[in-house]
Amino acid sequence: MSGPVLFSIFINYLDTGLEGILCKFTDDTKLGGAVDPLKGRNALQRDLDMLEDSAINNLMRFKREKCQILPLGWGNPGCSYRLENEMLESSAMERDLGVLVDGKLNMSQQCPGSQEGQLCPGEHQAKH
8 A cells, every 4th residue: 555545544534523623635734614603613722722633643733834814704713723833834825736726715816817818728718
C-alpha cells in the first residue's frame, strides 16, 4: 500500500464526535460548519480542540502555520479560532485542489481577466 492510502486509513476516525463537517483528502484536512453568532462558533472551536487532542494522542500534529480560517458566505461574522493555544489567521482566498475559493464563492479570481470579458485558457466562445 502507498503512504497516502495508509495515512487515510490512519486518520479515518478523525470525524468521530465532531459537530462540523470534516473533509479529508490525503494529508489535507478541512473543518467547516454553519456559524451563528455564538453557538456555532463555540461548536467549531470544540471541534478544533477535539482534533488537536486526537492528534496529540496519536503522536501527530497539525501544521498550524498552514491552518487558516476562510469565512464563507454573505454576512459571515468572521469569528476567531485557536489551535495549539494560538489564534489562527483569516484568509480572504484559498486554493483548494487547484481551485481558488474566496469568502463569497466568487470565481472571478480563478481566471484573471474574466471580468473584462476575456476568455480563460481552454474556454471557447460560442459563435452564432
